[in-house]
Amino acid sequence: MKTIVVPGDLISDKPENGSGIYQKDNKTYSKYVGVLYKGEDTQVVPLHGKYTPREGDMIIGLVVQEDMFGYIVDVKSYHMPYVHKRSIKTEFKPGDLILCQVISVNEIKYMIIDIQAKLEDGILFGVSAKKVPRVIGKHRSMINLLEKYSESKILVGANGYLFVKGGKPNIVKDALEVISKYSQTENLTEKMEGYLKKIKVE
Template sequence: MDDIKRKYVIPGDVITSGPYRAEDNVHLFGDKIIATTVGISEIYDSGVRVIPLTGIYIPRIDDFVIGKVKSHTSLSWEVDINSCYPGILPAQDVFGRDFNPKTHELTSRLKTGDLIACRIANFDRSRDPLITIGDRDLGKIEDGELVKISPSKVPRLIGKRGSMIQTIENATKAMITIGQNGYIVVSAENPDGLLKALDAIKMVEEQAHVPNLTERIQEMLGSKSE
């Protein structure tokens, strides 16, 4: 059973009181923890947060995100990261310190429509966020289907200690890469497994507020233990 306590809240609602840690979208007033947005409150371990029902992705430094290349100049690529801000990937990040715009053609590495796994390298709202693919496990994503969900639903898709995404991957044999920006890439050798994984992700987004969602997903995938 799910040991996280959830309920629908609006701004100003008192979620709980006591020795809890105030986390996302809540405010500590005296000993009371109050919601600051419309969403689903979660009380777990020693923390309290609210998962917004709507919202856009606001970049944060070191966030892991999935992006889709939109265009390029001679010095950088512009990348859709599911935000009101486009991500900027400098050519030097890809080609290295020896990059020369006169001799290096950016489309030899990344073309419009390519998907990349990247991190937010720098962002201060005064300019578009810089992204990087220079770290391990980052770079061009060679195959898979792109799925978009609300960034606020990403924690629910991952689940506590990764329980939800492990349930989906184990039942469908799919590989699922989740960006904190709400972009997800799903790949599977079996077409039926791919479709089941996509259906499960859609179900999580639509029913993120529903209790015992992991059990519902298991039933839908036919992986629930007898």
């Protein structure tokens, strides 16, 4: 069983390096509700939260607004990036899904994105951005499993948006709910396979 800590939980009696923690009076405390990993670096990996942009990430965006000079895109983050029309050739309208890459992020988490492609004929699903590694799995094991059982093509954005094309998207939807709920349990991929087999029989 993984150890779950909450903000203010005492992790160590001496100051330690790592992420998701803070030091006070030579002691180390947790900063998030998350899973504790103790190794060379002490880490508290948050279980929930919005997408923190990183340079080079491939993300899926939803065009929410158009004005004279560009588009406002929702990427499930703290801010909505703006894409200038003169930097792109295709036209979009609100509601369109786009695949984009984060070009740069500044110190206040504003990002510049580059639109790579328009995503058409598919469905958008969302999970918490902090659960994307669970949705992909080790060496893409989880996403391969989902593609096998749902017969859909699945594109996972680092921001927690998923684009699902063809096949049985309902299976993906149910599976994502299960992943979100049980993401902190061990051997999730094996359990998921059992779950998918079960609903296939039904």
